[in-house]
Amino acid sequence: MRMKKWMTLSLASAMLITAIGCSSSNGTKGSTEQNNGESDSKEKVTYTYFNAAAAAKDINTNETTIGKILEEQTGVNFKIEHLVGDLETKIGTMIASNEYPDVLIPDKGIDKIIDAGAFIPLNELIEKHGPNIKKVYGPYMDQMKWPDGNIYFLPFSNVVGEFIPDPSINQGAFWVQRRVLEEAGYPKIKKLDDYFTLIEDYKNKHKDEDLTGFIALTHDWRFFALANPPMHLEGYPNEGNVIVDMKTFEAKTYATADSTKRWLQKLNEINAKGLFDKSSFVDNFDQYLAKLTSGKVLGYFDYGWQTQNATNVLKDAAKADPSKDKFRYFPLPVTFDGQKDQYLDPPGFVTNRGIGITVSAENPERIVQYFDNLLKPENQILRSWGIKGETYEVNEQGRFYRTAEQVKKINETFNETFGFKYYSWNWPNWGNGSSLPDGNAIQPGIQPEVFQMDLTEGDKKIMEKYGVQTYSELFSKPDPRPWFPAWAFPKEQGSPQQIWETKKDDITKKYYPKLVLSSPGDFDKVWAEYTAEMGKLDTAQYEKWTTEQIQSVMKQKK
DSSP, X not given: OOOBOOOOOOOOOOOOOEEEEEEOTTSOEEEEEEETTEEEESSOEEEEEEESSOOOOOEEGGGSHHHHHHHHHHSEEXXXXXXXXXXXXXXXXXXXXXXXXXXXXXXXXXXXHXXXXXXXXXXXXXXXXXXXXXXXXXXXXXXXXXXXSOOOOBOSOOOOSBOOOOSSXXXXXXXXXXXXXXXXTSOOOOBHHHHHHHHHHHHHHTGGGOOEEEEOOOSGGGGHHHXXXXXXXXXXXXXXXXXXXXXXXXXXXXXXXXXHHHHHHHHHHHHHTTOBOGGGGTOOHHHHHHHHTTTOEEEEEEETTTXXXXXXXXXXXXXXXXXXXXXXXXXXXXXXXXXOOOOXXXXXXXXXXXXXXXXXXXXXXXXXXXXXXXXXXXXXXXXHTOOBTTTBEEOXXXXXXXXXXXXXXXXXXXXXXXXXXXXXXXXXXXXXXXXXXXXXXXXXXXXXXXXHXXXXXXXXXXXHHTTOSSGGGGSOXXXXXXXXXXXXXXXXXXXXXXXXXXXXXXXXXXXXXXXXXXXXXXXXXXXXXXXXXXXXXXXXXXXXXXXXXXXXXXHHHO
C-alpha cells in the first residue's frame, strides 16, 4: 500500500521572543533567543546522548560536518555514546543510580525507562517549541501517547510525503556470498532446503579454505535474528512474536508452532553436518560483524539495517578491488516451500522505539528546539543528501542525484566524518520511504538515479543474471497491513503482555542453543522440554490482547 502522508498542517504562528538560560548536565552553560521556532545561540552547550540501538564509535556531533552545521544553527552539540555490553545491565544501572544521559535511545529497554519515570513528558515542550515536530508527527500524535496521555519519546518511522519503496534490502533476507551463486550458475533459490544445499555443496568443494557455512546472531536483545525466521519462512513479515491472519486479523504466536520446530530442526541438521558456527551462541555483536567481513562466512539470516556496518565495509573493499565483490552477500527471499514471501515491510509506524529526553537534562527546551530545527526540510536534506555541490547535485528538472565522483568518495569513512552515519537514523526525522513535495526521495539510496549510480560492476552483473534492476524486485511486494508492525504496540512495564514477552525470551534463550547443538537423536526430547516450559505461559491472553490492538486499528482505518 502506498500512503499519502504529506502533512498539510501550517506552521505555528510566530512565537514571542523568549530568553532561555540553560546549562547542560556537564556544566556547560548557554542561552538562546527563540523566534518562529528558531534558536540563536549566545553560548554553546553540550548534551550527553546514549544510543543503545546502534553500533558505532563514540563521537561529538560537532566533530562531523553535519553536526557542526547544526551546532552553528542552534548552539547545541551532543556527545554520543553507544552501547557496549548487555542492554539490560546498562539500563538497570541507570535506573538504580537514577543517573541518565540527557538524551536516551533505550531501544528494547524503553518500557523500563518509562516505568522508572526517566523520560520527561514532551507534550508542552512540543506545543511551545516544536512547530516542525507538530507538522511532521501530526498524523501520529495520538498513537505516540501513552495511557497517561503523555508523549515520552519521538519515534523514527513516520512517513512524510508520498511513500517511496526501497530498492535495496534493508529488511530481512537469507543472505549468501556471491561467489557461491556464481559457482552454482546463479540458481533461483526459493526454498530453505535448497538454500542450505547450495551452501553445503560449496563448502564441501572448498574444504581447504576453512569456511563457515552459516552463522546466526544471538547477542543480547538482537536474539530476534535467530528467533524471527519461522514467520518469514511461512511467508509473513516481521510482526515480532506473532503472525497475523490476513482474513480474520487474528494474531497467533509461533514460538511452539510447527514452523519454529522445522526451522530449529534444520539448524540442528546443518550443525550435525558441520555447517553451523557453534560460536553463534556466545559471540557478541562486534564479533558477529567481524566474521561477516572476514570472507569466510557463506550465509546467514538477518536484517539489512542490522548488518549495514559490515556490508558497507565489504562494498567499499569491492569498489577498491572488484575481485573482492565475490565476498559480498546477496539477498534471497527464502521460504519453507517456495511460497509467496513477505520480507519487505509495508509502510508502518513503530510506536515503542524512539528518542527521549531524561530527567537529568537541564533546560530540555534547547534539545526540543534542536530536534525541531532538524526536522526542517532543508536540514532533512542536509542529514540525508548533504551539501549541494559537494555530496549531491540537482539537475534541470529538480531531481537530486550524485556524480560518479561523489558516489566514489562517500564510503564508510566519509559517512563517519561527514556525519551521514550518525544522522541517517536515531533522531527525530522523516522516516524511511519519505519524500519531499517535489518528489525527491529524502533518502539518497531510494532515489532511482542514486541507487543505479552507486551500483558496482559486480552489482550490475549479478542483477542482470537474475533479470532485475533493483534488489527489491527479487522479493514479493508487501501486502497492506494498516496496523504494521504488531511488535510495536506499546506494552506497559509489568503488564501481562510485557511479562509474557520477557518470560518467552528467557525460555528461548535457554533452549534454542540446546535445540540447535544437541545430537539429532535428542532433538525431539529437548523440543518436548522446551514446549512444556512455554506451555506454562499465558499465551492465550497475549494473542487475545494483540488481536484486539490489531482489530482496533482496522476499525479506525475503515
